[in-house]
Amino acid sequence: MSADLAHQAPAAQDATLKKLAKLGIRRRFDLVLHLPLRYEDETHLYPIADAPYGQHVLVEGEVTSCEVQFRPRRQLVARLRDGSASLVLRFIHFYPSQQKQLAVGHRVRALGEIRRGYFGDEMVHPKLRDVHEGDALAERLTPVYPTVNGLTQPVLRRMIAAELKTLPLDDTLPEAIRARYGLLPFADAVRLLHAPPPELGASALADPALPAWQRLKFDELLAQQLSMRLAYRARRKGSAPAIVGDGALRARLIAQLPFALTGAQQRVLAEIGADLARPHPMNRLLQGDVGSGKTVVAAMAALAAIEAGYQVALMAPTEILAEQHYLKLAAWLAPLGVEVAWLSGSLKKKAREAMAASIASGEARLAVGTHALFQDDVAFERLGLVIVDEQHRFGVGQRLALQGKGGSPHQLMMSATPIPRTLAMSYYADLDVSVIDELPPGRTPIVTRLVSAERRGEVVGFVNKVCGEGRQAYWVCPLIEESETLTLQTAVDTHQELGAALPARRVALVHGRMKAAEKAEVMAAFAAGSIDVLVATTVIEVGVDVPNASLMVIEHAERMGLAQLHQLRGRVGRGAAKSSCVLLFEQPLSDLAKARLRVIYENTDGFEIARQDLLIRGPGEFLGARQSGVPMLRFADLEADSALLEEARTLAPELLAKLPEVAHAHLARWLAGREHFLKA
Numbered sequence: 315m316s317a318d319l320a321h322q323a324p325a326a327q328d329a330t331l332k333k334l335a336k337l338g339i340r341r342r343f344d345l346v347l348h349l350p351l352r353y354e355d356e357t358h359l360y361p362i363a364d365a366p367y368g369q370h371v372l373v374e375g376e377v378t379s380c381e382v383q384f385r386p387r388r389q390l391v392a393r394l395r396d397g398s399a400s401l402v403l404r405f406i407h408f409y410p411s412q413q414k415q416l417a418v419g420h421r422v423r424a425l426g427e428i429r430r431g432y433f434g435d436e437m438v439h440p441k442l443r444d445v446h447e448g449d450a451l452a453e454r455l456t457p458v459y460p461t462v463n464g465l466t467q468p469v470l471r472r473m474i475a476a477e478l479k480t481l482p483l484d485d486t487l488p489e490a491i492r493a494r495y496g497l498l499p500f501a502d503a504v505r506l507l508h509a510p511p512p513e514l515g516a517s518a519l520a521d522p523a524l525p526a527w528q529r530l531k532f533d534e535l536l537a538q539q540l541s542m543r544l545a546y547r548a549r550r551k552g553s554a555p556a557i558v559g560d561g562a563l564r565a566r567l568i569a570q571l572p573f574a575l576t577g578a579q580q581r582v583l584a585e586i587g588a589d590l591a592r593p594h595p596m597n598r599l600l601q602g603d604v605g606s607g608k609t610v611v612a613a614m615a616a617l618a619a620i621e622a623g624y625q626v627a628l629m630a631p632t633e634i635l636a637e638q639h640y641l642k643l644a645a646w647l648a649p650l651g652v653e654v655a656w657l658s659g660s661l662k663k664k665a666r667e668a669m670a671a672s673i674a675s676g677e678a679r680l681a682v683g684t685h686a687l688f689q690d691d692v693a694f695e696r697l698g699l700v701i702v703d704e705q706h707r708f709g710v711g712q713r714l715a716l717q718g719k720g721g722s723p724h725q726l727m728m729s730a731t732p733i734p735r736t737l738a739m740s741y742y743a744d745l746d747v748s749v750i751d752e753l754p755p756g757r758t759p760i761v762t763r764l765v766s767a768e769r770r771g772e773v774v775g776f777v778n779k780v781c782g783e784g785r786q787a788y789w790v791c792p793l794i795e796e797s798e799t800l801t802l803q804t805a806v807d808t809h810q811e812l813g814a815a816l817p818a819r820r821v822a823l824v825h826g827r828m829k830a831a832e833k834a835e836v837m838a839a840f841a842a843g844s845i846d847v848l849v850a851t852t853v854i855e856v857g858v859d860v861p862n863a864s865l866m867v868i869e870h871a872e873r874m875g876l877a878q879l880h881q882l883r884g885r886v887g888r889g890a891a892k893s894s895c896v897l898l899f900e901q902p903l904s905d906l907a908k909a910r911l912r913v914i915y916e917n918t919d920g921f922e923i924a925r926q927d928l929l930i931r932g933p934g935e936f937l938g939a940r941q942s943g944v945p946m947l948r949f950a951d952l953e954a955d956s957a958l959l960e961e962a963r964t965l966a967p968e969l970l971a972k973l974p975e976v977a978h979a980h981l982a983r984w985l986a987g988r989e990h991f992l993k994a
């Protein structure tokens with residue numbers, strides 16, 4: 315028997331197959347896994363007089379009148395009578411077939427919700443069924459499936475019912491394992507969900523704790539865990555240079571730093587060092603909240619590779635950030651005699667060629683840049699380690715392209731946007747993770763204030779005061795999604811306005827449209843302290859490090875996402891001075907905006923913020939922006955089903971070790987042909 319739909323159903327034409335594919339249904343078994351969204355109850359017939367309001371009911375009667383009315387608009391209005399009472403059936407959109415069905419004298423069943431209308435009780439757009447003498451009522455609840463235009467419920471129902479009858483619904487999990495986790499047999503679970511007995515009722519079926527749903531969620535989570543484990547194993551089997559440096563350069567950098575590494579920094583460096591020393595590619599995510607000191611960790615990791623004779627590439631998502639890394643790393647590494655190259659899209663052709671040449675010859679040991687680093691004309695002499703800063707800002711494709719540059723180098727990704735625990739256990743489970751869970755000493759907590767935009771004048775006064783104390787301030791203007799020009803305009807206006815309001819202060823502007831060299835010049839002046847107030851579009855969102863800046867004002871904070879606000883706020887509080895962040899918002903606030911602002915106001919811990927973000931937005935969006943092609947879980951909910959996720963996570967390695975054939979059968983059922991999505 316073929317598993318492929320195209321071979322199975324000669325009647326299913328191409329068009330139907332295409333529609334099914336849109337629903338993710340490619341194999342016959344996918345139909346079994348296509349579960350209802352909700353159910354309709356056609357097992358019980360109500361007398362019209364007794365039918366309750368506010369729920370779907372099925373009634374049956376004889377059509378006593380039917381006409382097309384033209385006022386207030388064209389509509390089909392019929393009256394249905396049974397022994398108890400009568401009811402208006404109203405159709406704003408209708409087909410000739412419905413008119414025929416509703417011919418006076420016909421018996422029909424109508425399924426819908428009854429409400430009180432001007433002319434008495436009525437059903438709007440009920441579902442109609444002809445009745446013939448002796449037509450039995452349904453014995454099971456009628457499933458309503460997710461579908462696409464042109465694929466009707468009856469067609470989908472028939473196809474699914476056919477597969478449920480013919481396909482063997484054998485269990486992928488042995489009985490002992492089902493017993494351990496209290497799982498229903500697979501066949502029972504899917505049969506129940508596709509055709510539940512009426513006594514179960516709509517609310518029981520909508521309850522995620524229903525054992526049948528639990529079984530499907532468990533299976534889905536288990537498949538995800540298994541595939542992540544396999545991806546992890548495959549990587550561990552691949553080969554990469556075993557990098558063991560002598561520590562000489564690292565010791566010199568440490569000696570030269572004005573601070574000592576924190577315990578957390580030392581710990582993550584040991585973890586990275588151990589990975590680099592293995593002959594398999596590292597794929598490690600370094601998480602550390604904003605300001606936790608990831609840059610120096612990157613520098614130390616780079617030096618480990620450079621000591622061993624390898625080159626290192628460090629990629630950042632924006633030109634400003636890349637340039638800042640370049641300046642910092644060059645300042646640290648040049649005294650050690652390590653050549654650092656700089657590569658960005660805005661370099662002139664000559665300069666770019668020179669940089670590319672020094673990377674190709676191996677003269678440059680570290681190359682810092684934007685995604686320009688992995689354009690075709692850049693070849694490394696001996697690339698051993700790739701470091702990606704703010705990894706969540708890059709697409710999967712961009713990271714893979716850089717990886718492809720030199721055999722399979724080790725990879726270190728850094729992120730200040732923490733991945734919530736449940737996501738780390740699921741979608742990111744194929745990565746190794748190191749966490750810097752300690753901020754450098756001497757930081758003072760940032761005070762966050764929510765201020766209505768009406769009180770902008772006071773905020774300007776506050777900026778003035780802070781600058782009077784020798785501190786600096788950021789003033790961030792919102793990105794206006796629909797219009798770059800408008801974004802720019804607000805920043806330009808704000809710049810002028812602040813300049814006029816604060817004549818004693820040096821106010822400068824930086825925005826995305828400026829030439830890279832101009833931006834760099836402004837940033838350098840701000841870092842050097844010769845600018846007091848920096849008006850910026852969100853170009854400064856990631857990574858900018860000016861410890862003397864102690865005030866961050868964010869306009870239209872209500873329009874920004876939580877991760878973005880947290881990142882922006884993290885630009886201050888980097889020195890010992892008391893820092894604050896003022897979130898200006900425009901009234902009235904939507905509920906969503908209120909919820910977001912409350913989270914950022916109440917929390918400073920990036921992990922907690924990310925967790926709340928996940929709760930507000932759901933994992934689809936959390937991942938969506940950064941992780942294209944990852945199949946979303948259809949049944950399980952990471953937060954709500956975290957207990958199941960834990961169980962699946964412990965079972966997956968056990969199955970792979972002890973019952974590999976069970977593991978593979980399970981994967982085949984759930985992921986056939988889709989495994990590639992999981993390679994991130």
Ligand code: ADP
Binds near residue numbers: 603605608610859
């Ligand atoms: P992020 O993790 O956000 O990238 P950075 O690497 O930019 O943070 O570091 C933030 C600031 O903290 C920088 O000014 C950096 O020099 C400083 N820093 C890093 N590590 C330490 C440390 N162990 N002690 C004191 N300051 C440190």
Ligand code: MG
Binds near residue numbers: 608609703857
């Ligand atoms: Mg950083």
